[in-house]
Amino acid sequence: AQKITQTQPGMFVQEKEAVTLDCTYDTSDPSYGLFWYKQPSSGEMIFLIYQGSYDQQNATEGRYSLNFQKARKSANLVISASQLGDSAMYFCAIHGGYQKVTFGTGTKLQVIP
Amino acid sequence: DVKVTQSSRYLVKRTGEKVFLECVQDMDHENMFWYRQDPGLGLRLIYFSYDVKMKEKGDIPEGYSVSREKKERFSLILESASTNQTSMYLCASSLAGLEQFFGPGTRLTVL
Numbered sequence: 001a002q003k004i005t006q007t008q009p010g011m012f013v014q015e016k017e018a019v020t021l022d023c024t025y026d027t028s029d030p031s032y033g034l035f036w037y038k039q040p041s042s043g044e045m046i047f048l049i050y051q052g053s054y055d056q057q058n059a060t061e062g063r064y065s066l067n068f069q070k071a072r073k074s075a076n077l078v079i080s081a082s083q084l085g086d087s088a089m090y091f092c093a094i095h096g097g098y099q100k101v102t103f104g105t106g107t108k109l110q111v112i113p
Numbered sequence: 114d115v116k117v118t119q120s121s122r123y124l125v126k127r128t129g130e131k132v133f134l135e136c137v138q139d140m141d142h143e144n145m146f147w148y149r150q151d152p153g154l155g156l157r158l159i160y161f162s163y164d165v166k167m168k169e170k171g172d173i174p175e176g177y178s179v180s181r182e183k184k185e186r187f188s189l190i191l192e193s194a195s196t197n198q199t200s201m202y203l204c205a206s207s208l209a210g211l212e213q214f215f216g217p218g219t220r221l222t223v224l
Contacts, residue, residue, distance in 0.1 A: 009153075033210055045203065045215035091155060095210060099144055099163045100171070105155035 002027040002096045006104035013082045014112050020067070021077040021107045023092035032096045034075040036066065039089040039106075048090075051075060079109075087111045116140070117216040119204050125222045132191040134219050136204030142214075144207045145187035147171075147179060149200040150218070156203065162187055163209070194223045 003026040013019040025034065036048040051059045051066045059066040067076040079086055092104045120135035136145065144163050148156040148171075158171030160179040168179050176198060180188045187206075191198055199222050205213040 006155075035212055037213075043201075043218055045205070045213075047212040047214070050212055093156075098169065099161060099209060100169070101146060101158060101161070101213065102172070103148070103156040103158075105153060 002029065002032070002094050002100070002102045004092050004094055004102050004104035006092055006107050008107045009105075010108040010110070012110050012112055013079075013086075015084060016081055018078060018080045019082055019109065021079070021090050021092075021109065023075045023077065023104060025073050025075060025092075025094050027094060027096050029096040032094055034066070034068070035093045035095065036064070036075075036077045037091045037093065037103075038086075039091065040085075041088070045091075049077070082111045084111050084113065117204060117206055117214050119202075119216040119219050121219050122217060123220050123222075125224065126194050127224050128195060130194050130223075132194050132221065132223075134189040134191075134202055134204075134221070136187045136189070136206075136216055137185050138187075138206040138214070139185065140206070140214070141184065142206035142208055143184070144209060144213075145181065146205040146207075146213065147177075147187065147189045148203045148205070149173070149198075150203055151200050159189065194221075196223050199223045 032053045034051045038046045065078045089106045117138045146161040147159040162181045178190045202219045204216040207213040
């Protein structure tokens with residue numbers, strides 16, 4: 001079984017500041033992938049960033065970085081220089097063995113001008 | 114660009130009706146997924162398929178079935194719709210182990 005926990009239902013951040021969205025996971029698979037998706041109010045799901053369980057370095061994609069701490073089973077998303085357009089729901093997900101994917105309950109981020 | 118389409122954006126059905134939700138992807142992905150999304154619960158996996166005619170139960174398969182007769186098409190079936198199946202349904206596809214591409218979603222209301 002695999003599980004994703006996102007403990008922050010909602011967060012506020014000032015425009016241009018950095019923000020960290022928490023994600024912890026649990027899995028018995030030795031090989032897995034961790035993903036973050038963004039869902040704006042329009043409803044579409046947008047892939048942001050991926051981290052493989054064997055990747056030595058933390059993933060980065062533009063203003064997004066993934067703080068991967070394998071021993072702690074955490075995969076926090078860091079957004080630098082927040083913009084108003086970053087206001088959205090953010091979901092962490094794990095893709096484990098047998099192609100199964102599990103999502104967390106999400107964090108609603110609101111960027112304040 | 115990967116495109117995932119779903120047959121309807123909004124659907125209203127009555128209790129007991131058989132409901133078909135269709136999903137089509139155009140990028141030859143082997144994996145396809147059906148989720149339902151409810152406030153506070155995130156996305157919950159109903160079924161997924163990693164090949165034609167193959168299906169696997171997700172976390173909440175009860176009351177649903179699926180069909181994958183062709184690689185590009187993955188159908189979700191509600192044999193006898195109930196009010197607690199009112200939800201947003203999201204379809205996704207991916208290559209093995211890689212990011213998922215999502216359709217626009219179908220908001221189903223069961224009266």
